[in-house]
Amino acid sequence: MWNLTKEGQVKFSKCHLLPIHESDDDWKMTIREAKAEGVDLIARLKEELEEVKVELLHVLPGRFIPYMEDGTLNQPTLPKAVREDYLQWVQDSAKEFEKILDAAYEHTQQAVAYLPTAVQDVFGESLHDAIIERMEREGDTLHLYINTDGGFSTKSHIHLIFHEVITEESDVPLKVGQWLIYDELQKTDDGFAFRVLFDCPDAEWTITMKGMDAQYYYRPMVYTRLRDEEKLEDTSLADYIGLLNPDHRYWLITPHLTCSIKAFTESIILDNGKIELGQNKMVVTVENQRFIYDLDEYNPIQFIYTDVFEDPYAHFNEPVPAEQIEAAALGNDLELQVRAWNTMYANPSELAAIINRVLLKIKITEENEMMVSVYISHFYKNMILTEEVLEKYHNLID
Incomplete structure (x- = not known):
């Protein structure tokens, strides 16, 4: 059920x-x-x-x-x-x-334990707000490629492989561009069942199969940093390549194909194909198939992925000294503010007095209400909040 x-x-x-x-x-x-x-x-x-x-x-x-x-x-x-x-x-x-959602999560965790490690890694993070980018069917095998750039997973591109598909049901045909909203995985007598609720359009899709596998890739750390600094569009392919870690492996992943990258020069050298970069278009040829990408619509940088995860926000986890936490959490320096809240989140018992002082002083706004509610819930579960703080935030506590 x-x-x-x-x-x-x-x-x-x-x-x-x-x-x-x-x-x-x-x-x-x-x-x-x-x-x-x-x-x-x-x-x-x-x-x-x-x-x-x-x-x-x-x-x-x-x-x-x-x-x-x-x-x-x-x-x-x-x-x-x-x-x-x-x-x-x-x-x-x-x-x-x-x-x-909690019950669906429990079913998923129970079922995924019977599947390969790569699948467990994928379901260890949320697929919420991921988008179907490509679908391929080979006999009774379905390949589903999803982009998670706008979602909540550290993985940026996920390839789900459904082996020996038994049944597939949907009130709206599965198609590229649909958003995954919620999902649930179950173990069955014959294998596994997977259900997804989609947006754009609203749809319920359920597939049963004998087995399941996965592959996944990450954005290079430099991609995320340039994007967050709004410098990505102004960075040339050659400059971007120069910023990549030469010790990592890379792949070219487009809406039509996945190819391993053999080497970088000022451009990209593929293992089993070639890339031609013109003034207005990029042509990728692989196994006699030719794909053309308009450079006004696509930036070649967005097609480069790696299998190595580097946390672009690791510096936000650097702890703030206890004597500086209160001022940092309430201050205007965004990086210090994030580091201070992360420090409090990681050490609720040790920093209980500081946490309660900060929570009493902070003003709740539409912009910070969701963030504060997450921290309040965490501190409440750790039972470190004073009566005064509990009274102030009673609407945010379940």
């Missing part, structure tokens, strides 16, 4: 279609800002309600329907008791879906 279903995911999404402010202070601030900006807040909120009304009605408990019908469900005039009840309903739906 599957934990993940398209119906469950859609229900969860609909329960969060209409966010409302949690407190009187939040409403007062919003009303004040709208007035200062000359925005008709009431009219805007009515429009937002109308946009989601039909879908929300499918999941909204009956006790909230009158406030939906009279248009006050997301207005500042909504009675406080109703607001708190609605917010609790939204929170409960989130917890319900979290339980589903």
Whole structure:
């Protein structure tokens, strides 16, 4: 029996279609800002309600329907008791879906233990927000190539191989460009079953097979640093090659092929093919197949991968001395700030007094609320928070 279903995911999404402010202070601030900006807040909120009304009605408990019908469900005039009840309903739906995800994760961890180490490595990290880049079918074997650049895995390109496919079901045909949202792997009597919920378009895809394997690759560390510094587009291929670690192995991976790289000159020398770089296009020829890439659309740099992981953010894990943590965590130097929070995260018991002081001083904003909630949850589990801190952050603690 599957934990993940398209119906469950859609229900969860609909329960969060209409966010409302949690407190009187939040409403007062919003009303004040709208007035200062000359925005008709009431009219805007009515429009937002109308946009989601039909879908929300499918999941909204009956006790909230009158406030939906009279248009006050997301207005500042909504009675406080109703607001708190609605917010609790939204929170409960989130917890319900979290339980589903936890159960799916447990199934996946149990099943993946029977598969090769490479597959275990892939499922050791999240596939959320990865994108299908290529699909190939050879008899009863399916090759699925996914790009995880926008996701949560250190691996940037993953090749999943489904051996001896038994069944494959989907309400929408599997296609390039679909986003993986959630996944679940199960062990079966005949082998394994894998389910993915996709976005763009919404779809539920389930495949059963005898076995499964994987290959994966990383972006070179220099790629990530140049991208984060917004220098990637201004870096020539020759300059980029000069920055690569010569001791690593590299591959050329495009939307159509994967080739090992034999050597670098000012360009790229392939093991079993050749690359021709023109002014406006790159031509890759492998085994009598010819692929053309428009250089206005593709940068050859983005096709270079390695099998060696180097953490481009390792410097963020350098600990900050205890006497400097508080100032660093609350300061404006972003790198020091990240290092300070990481230091506190790694040493909650030893730094409990500092952590509680920082949490009492920090101001919660829309920009930092998610980050703070992650740390609060971690510190709460480590039971180091004072009563004063617990009171301040009670809305962020499950």
